[in-house]
Amino acid sequence: MAERRVLWLGLGLMLLSAGFLVWQIRAPYGFILELRAAKLGALICVGAATGAATVLFQTVAGNRLLTPGLVGFDALFVLLQTVLVAGLGGVGFAQIPTAPRFLIEAATLGGGATLLFGLLLRRDAQDVMRMILTGIILGVLLRGSAEMVQRLMDPSDFAVVQQAMFASFGAVDAGQLGVSAVVLLAALALSLRLAPALDVCALGRDTSRGLGLHHDRLVMIALLLMAAMVSVSTALVGPVTFLGLLTASLARHLTGTHRHAVLIPAAALLGALILVAGQFLFERLLGSASALAVIVEFCGGLTFLFLVLKRRRR
Amino acid sequence: MRVWAIALVALAALISVSLCLGAANLDGEGWLLTVSRIPRTMAALLAGAGLALAGVVVQQVVQNRLVEPSLTGAPEASMLGLLAVTLIAPGMAVAGKMLIAAACALLGMTGFLALARRIPREDPMLLPIVGIVYGGILGAVCVWFAWAKDLVQYLGAWRLGEFSGVMMGRYEWLWAIAALAGLLYLVADRITILGLGETQARSLGLDYGQTRALGLVVVSVITALVLVTVGAFPFVGLVAPNLVARWRGDNLRANLPLVAVGGAALLLAADVIGRAIRYPFEIPAATVIAVFGAGVFLWLLHAAPGARHG
Amino acid sequence: MIEINGLSYRIDGTKILHDVTMRLESGGITALIGPNGAGKSTLLHCISGLETPERGTVRIDGLDPFAAPARDRARAVALLRQSPALVSRLSVRELVGFGRWPHHQGRPGAADRDAVDRALGAFALADLAGRSIATLSGGQRQRAFIAMTWAQETPWMLLDEPLNALDPRHARDLMARLHALSRDAARSIVIVLHDINAAAGWADRIVAMKAGRIVAQDACAALLTEDTLREVFDTPFELLEHRGRKVVVAR
Numbered sequence A: 001m002a003e004r005r006v007l008w009l010g011l012g013l014m015l016l017s018a019g020f021l022v023w024q025i026r027a028p029y030g031f032i033l034e035l036r037a038a039k040l041g042a043l044i045c046v047g048a049a050t051g052a053a054t055v056l057f058q059t060v061a062g063n064r065l066l067t068p069g070l071v072g073f074d075a076l077f078v079l080l081q082t083v084l085v086a087g088l089g090g091v092g093f094a095q096i097p098t099a100p101r102f103l104i105e106a107a108t109l110g111g112g113a114t115l116l117f118g119l120l121l122r123r124d125a126q127d128v129m130r131m132i133l134t135g136i137i138l139g140v141l142l143r144g145s146a147e148m149v150q151r152l153m154d155p156s157d158f159a160v161v162q163q164a165m166f167a168s169f170g171a172v173d174a175g176q177l178g179v180s181a182v183v184l185l186a187a188l189a190l191s192l193r194l195a196p197a198l199d200v201c202a203l204g205r206d207t208s209r210g211l212g213l214h215h216d217r218l219v220m221i222a223l224l225l226m227a228a229m230v231s232v233s234t235a236l237v238g239p240v241t242f243l244g245l246l247t248a249s250l251a252r253h254l255t256g257t258h259r260h261a262v263l264i265p266a267a268a269l270l271g272a273l274i275l276v277a278g279q280f281l282f283e284r285l286l287g288s289a290s291a292l293a294v295i296v297e298f299c300g301g302l303t304f305l306f307l308v309l310k311r312r313r314r
Numbered sequence B: 001m002r003v004w005a006i007a008l009v010a011l012a013a014l015i016s017v018s019l020c021l022g023a024a025n026l027d028g029e030g031w032l033l034t035v036s037r038i039p040r041t042m043a044a045l046l047a048g049a050g051l052a053l054a055g056v057v058v059q060q061v062v063q064n065r066l067v068e069p070s071l072t073g074a075p076e077a078s079m080l081g082l083l084a085v086t087l088i089a090p091g092m093a094v095a096g097k098m099l100i101a102a103a104c105a106l107l108g109m110t111g112f113l114a115l116a117r118r119i120p121r122e123d124p125m126l127l128p129i130v131g132i133v134y135g136g137i138l139g140a141v142c143v144w145f146a147w148a149k150d151l152v153q154y155l156g157a158w159r160l161g162e163f164s165g166v167m168m169g170r171y172e173w174l175w176a177i178a179a180l181a182g183l184l185y186l187v188a189d190r191i192t193i194l195g196l197g198e199t200q201a202r203s204l205g206l207d208y209g210q211t212r213a214l215g216l217v218v219v220s221v222i223t224a225l226v227l228v229t230v231g232a233f234p235f236v237g238l239v240a241p242n243l244v245a246r247w248r249g250d251n252l253r254a255n256l257p258l259v260a261v262g263g264a265a266l267l268l269a270a271d272v273i274g275r276a277i278r279y280p281f282e283i284p285a286a287t288v289i290a291v292f293g294a295g296v297f298l299w300l301l302h303a304a305p306g307a308r309h310g
Numbered sequence C: 001m002i003e004i005n006g007l008s009y010r011i012d013g014t015k016i017l018h019d020v021t022m023r024l025e026s027g028g029i030t031a032l033i034g035p036n037g038a039g040k041s042t043l044l045h046c047i048s049g050l051e052t053p054e055r056g057t058v059r060i061d062g063l064d065p066f067a068a069p070a071r072d073r074a075r076a077v078a079l080l081r082q083s084p085a086l087v088s089r090l091s092v093r094e095l096v097g098f099g100r101w102p103h104h105q106g107r108p109g110a111a112d113r114d115a116v117d118r119a120l121g122a123f124a125l126a127d128l129a130g131r132s133i134a135t136l137s138g139g140q141r142q143r144a145f146i147a148m149t150w151a152q153e154t155p156w157m158l159l160d161e162p163l164n165a166l167d168p169r170h171a172r173d174l175m176a177r178l179h180a181l182s183r184d185a186a187r188s189i190v191i192v193l194h195d196i197n198a199a200a201g202w203a204d205r206i207v208a209m210k211a212g213r214i215v216a217q218d219a220c221a222a223l224l225t226e227d228t229l230r231e232v233f234d235t236p237f238e239l240l241e242h243r244g245r246k247v248v249v250a251r
Helices: A002-022 A029-061 A073-095 A098-124 A128-152 A155-165 A174-201 A205-210 A215-237 A243-255 A260-285 A291-313 B002-020 B030-062 B074-088 B094-117 B126-148 B152-159 B172-186 B188-194 B198-203 B208-230 B236-248 B252-276 B285-302 C040-047 C070-076 C092-104 C110-122 C138-151 C168-184 C196-202 C226-233
Strands: C002-011 C014-024 C029-033 C055-060 C077-080 C156-160 C188-192 C205-210 C213-219 C237-242 C245-250
Touching (some): A073 A098, A073 A215, A098 A174, A128 B126, A291 B126, B002 B030, B030 B172, B030 B236, B074 B094, B074 B126, B172 B188, B172 B208, B188 B208, C029 C040, C029 C168, C029 C196, C070 C077, C070 C092, C138 C168, C226 C237
């Protein structure tokens, strides 16, 4: 049943993508198709990465209201990149080829995320609300720090960071998209392999350890995978706070299962579906491309409030 | 008395640094002092004191010390009102803008209080979370509105408060905060009693609804004054009252002046650091205070409640 | 004397109090007992004038708590609500001092300071006076709040389940203290109790409520019968005598 819904989601995404590519297409076909394909690829990558990363993170944190974006892991990525530019200088940074740079950044983010998680979030596993609040404020701190470092930099270096950070859907670097897609697919495949273990992990640390799971090791691997996926989405389009929450909540609701083998693909597909459909709607039909991110934040925020208040009533 | 000596010496040191710090040399340029440096220093002091006092009032009203005006949707609602004014009546006098900004802030806070009513007080962490997300939703509406109507540059100036544009003739509205601070000091006992909760406050003969309304109006006006003149600053209203309370307790009759001085010193320090750290360029005070305030917030979340005092 | 006449109260269409009529004599401790949801707290809040009933009147020594100015009301009756879950950094002395608010409205005089000292002494808080209430144990914090209510020096003091967070020793201490104080200071205390034995041990009079109505009202010894208790709580009880006191055991 749940599996079939995932198939339907995949089918929907394919149809929508086709529509996105050919809707009202005019000459020069080749050029426009290429442009649209790059954009489509970015949207799918970002949506899928955000959805899957959120499911992983929620399982590891044992909390369905937390998302990597809310905790500020995307801000951590921005901060790392900024520090890298500040350290190497704009020219030096630009000389590192895309693929190794990306991998280094993702790995560093994974390390940073694991550290932060262990230091601040793990301790509060019993006190859910404190953990969420800690995460949110941590996000504010990281975003502020990134901005601070950016302001401290040379104006020319700052331009490099800005270019690296705030590439919009409109101007996707084909090389970066290629690397992102490869990293994302690898991370997704690995997460799916881990799915049965993640099902056990979701029962909580004590229970899963009792069942013979190497809980802490699994958490670390999951956080690394999450970091890779967050890097993909942040590098491509910059921070989107609430997309993950929207996607993961919808995925759980739609599939009605706890099995990660279903949840992860469902969330990935839903994330991609939301972004492609949203972009299609706003850019082609309503003619205001920039509104998508804002609408996602708006709906995501409402979802969050709804979930929090519903939680209290029980 | 020792407390006051420490606070005032620190404040005096900050003020003198702020007056001397700038791209131009002061020798023989006395006019610079009166036209730019003094107004800038005063603006930071007044805005900081106002935000700290507003923070105390909000914390007492919702009985939660992890909340402050910028976590209640008040600034975002205010910005929405200001955007509307800019669109409909761009030539409106400053007084009119202030009034509309304050009214919208009050409206935004009323919405937050309606949400707060549905949340049990036993879980103090939940309320700030709801406040942050509520503010985020209003903020998303702001951004969307600004984009649609091409007003993004206004929004940027409001969201990231700073003092680099403060000059004589452009900050004097902030002096109203001094009057509001005096008013709050007169009703300090009542505000403390608000913090005991509605039942207990009314059992003590306090007119709860009226006192709360007065407090919220003062908070809205302060929010609007600061926002329109120098922009929004996060966490000042959270950090200053909490640090004072941990150190000196919750009796506002005794501590309200200290809270005001603390907030003033905090924001001025943020401005001075923002000016000094990458001299002669400037970092907005809001950025500095966001990093520092978030750090203190994290500490407050995890530190044990303070021990004895007084 | 508190006179209650035809008092009805309703929340969201559900009737909490049904036409309650009774008189509470001045002096000593009157205990309000009854099962959960009987309307004890609501009745207490209505008497104190903090909840406005749908119908009916209340007179506290002749004063109408709904019509009187808030300040006069707060000098006639003091209410402590159930488990004030307040975590504040007010010191104990500052908290108790707010009990004098209805008297001085912000300008405390020597008489107010004396009253605070008396209240601190009465509840054995003198040593804790400088401590912030956030750092007190549950029992100490409850005492501090009761002392604040006591410092209001009203003829009537209404306490809503003050024993809630207390262990048996602290509960016994508090009841003994209230018992002695109400006699010494000639003040009347109305107290909602969950523990029937606390009522049996320390109350002068008992009012038993059930489903928003007064079921029985009498002197302590006269009211505590197996029949009455079964009627009120819908469960059988056994009454034992121990050192001249009645002890109630659920069967």
